[in-house]
Amino acid sequence: MRILVAGPVPEASDYGNGVTARRWAHLLRDLGHEVRVVQDYDGGRYDLLIALHARKSEAAIRAFTAACPDAPIVIALTGTDLYPDLASAGVDLTLLERAARIVVLQSQGVLQVPPGLRSRTTVITQSMPPIPGEAPAADRFEVAFLAHARPVKDPLRLSEAVRLLPSSSRITVTHVGGVREDDIGDRLRAESAENPRYTWLGPLPRPKALAVLARSRLLVLTSLHEGGANVVTEALAARVPIVSTRIPGSVGLLGEDYAGYFPVGDTEALAALLDAAEHDRDRLYTRIRRQCAAHRASADPERETGSWERLLAEVMPANAGYEGVR
Template identity: 55%
Template sequence: MILLVTPAAPASVHGNDVTARRWQSILRELGCDVRVTNGYEPGEYAALIALHARKSANAIRTFHAKHPGAPIVLALTGTDLYPDLVTSGVEQDILALANRIIVLQPQALAQLDTEQRARTTVIVQSMPDIPDEAPRHDVFEVAVLAHLRDVKDPLRTAEASRLLPAESRLIVSHAGAPLQDDLARLAREESTRNPRYRWLGEQPRGEALRLLARSKLLVLTSHDEGGANVVSEAIAAGVPVLSSDIPGSRGLLGDDYPGYFPVGDTEALAEALHAAEIDLNGYYQRLRSECERLHDLVAPHKERAAWSDVLTQLSLPVPRPVAS
């Protein structure tokens, strides 16, 4: 039995829980029994996989004390890695206890020292192809899938939409849970006064993916990301991405991707949105072509193969063969 600890609430639509549930499914496909919890729970375990170094620190220490010979896999999230491990409050003893470290995109390796990198595996989050949804033809709809937290800068797209010319048909559909009361109040006010913006609140995962699949663009405005699930989902849906210029997105989309804007730069985001809307055969098509080129990056068989390699490195029971 493998214990998989995540700080997210069970069955939530938060990124850590989506990741934990997908990893549970992958590991089961590989022949492992997996128990997902929010902290250490007593039991007989062959290994620990912990999401989030800081929030899972107590579970990691307890697991090591109770199972001193069992391997520990530590997955570092965006709020672990950025701006850096020390500032984020990641304690060195937690890093030292990890037999393997997981990061979600290759640029995260720059945040680790040489010894830590030697123990690290990059596992890009996967997503099966998302079926097409008929787009709205009366508007140019863009999706924001971001919970209301400061690190997500969740109202930046709404603010950018106010700068668009009067003839623009762009609207912003924003799905995300109200995790901060102040941001929830601002989102409600923005929905009332800005005809281009609708905050939909927290949506079931299936509804959020359907929103993404029908949209012309996904906009990600975060200050930091470890390697956002939603970018993998957009690639799987064939939906182009506009993203704040952060390592977590560069590690997935590439340094030459044409859809970056400076973090927190409302005017630059507005310019990118307008260019995508009016230049469908030029700028928009470039974004779309780049995301299509990245399609294989998020293929589920690649994530399964990466986890198979991790299990082998830890000398855990030999997993089932991985289909290509």
């Protein structure tokens, strides 16, 4: 089958949507399909469109529908589609009504979809092969922050929180991620120069970013919204416990009872949680390590591949005789 994957960033991008598009293309090719990844519809004829991000891929969806009216469409909803809600995010609900299937990346995402469309909504959690661990530094409690500096990521929250830690704390933050605007880059550079607990490395090649994660004792996610963050899956694969804002995108992956949450935007609560994790106060660090281990199976690539294989079988059943138009 010829499949077109349309997304809002180039296939080579290390932003979350680029990472997701590459992974999906790889696993779909492993299933025997011909796959092309684009930002804009390229005018070709395909058996299926998988659109990553309903709002930002709207033009591609409309162009594909006009050119391939009989081909089904799968729309994957991202965090900035789903939250705070579809209408506020600017998602055209008529596009979702045309979709053969809607994909969300964690279980809470289904609740954002209109009730009439939930029967065709599928949860496909993202995956990552196991990441070999590295020995953490003995002289510090290193915390990884892997996030491009966009407002939705609340990128300065963690650096502000570690300023509140007691002087005896050994916590340091290593921030990996790019910037899109000079003003936030200036603020990150200043924070890195002035805050002894915070180091911003800027964007790194993906293997190097994952190496930072693998050697860390914690991953922190400070986002206001997430559709189902790749970095949570990566931390599970690296056996690194997670501290996250209590947002649906994390609750849908880690569960309601996960012990490592703090309220969105609450610097003091984040500082207190980090302090407790460092010293395993009330066995917090032990608990979140065990809870993450219990969720590790959700990051299994075979599980994600199987989910896509079942979805394709539903959308393009074997008796449909798809051959692709070339």
